[in-house]
Amino acid sequence: MDRIVVEDVSLAELKSGLADGSIALVDVREAYEWDAGRIPGASLNALSVFDPAALPEPKPGQRIVLHCRSGKRSITALGLAQDSGRMDIRAHFTGGMLEWAGAGEQVLTG
Numbered sequence: 001m002d003r004i005v006v007e008d009v010s011l012a013e014l015k016s017g018l019a020d021g022s023i024a025l026v027d028v029r030e031a032y033e034w035d036a037g038r039i040p041g042a043s044l045n046a047l048s049v050f051d052p053a054a055l056p057e058p059k060p061g062q063r064i065v066l067h068c069r070s071g072k073r074s075i076t077a078l079g080l081a082q083d084s085g086r087m088d089i090r091a092h093f094t095g096g097m098l099e100w101a102g103a104g105e106q107v108l109t110g
Contacts, residue, residue: 007091037107052084067093
């Protein structure tokens, strides 16, 4: 695919979507990063072993949002997902864990 479709999701949109169930969040960081701190409600699909087929199917009215540490790997994962035919995967949380944690939001560990 020459060009990927990208929808940027802000911190406020992410918080609202996680709260009302309209966002299913997928973390594409590595397992050691996930263990060190993750956003509550996220699932893991690490970029190093990224499997588009393992991405959740969105429920009606829900969109899948990818995130990483700072927004770079989530864009790469969006491209991989779209290349595999998952054109419903187009949103990413631009600020990633850096913005989430920097805003004082809850971070789960372990």
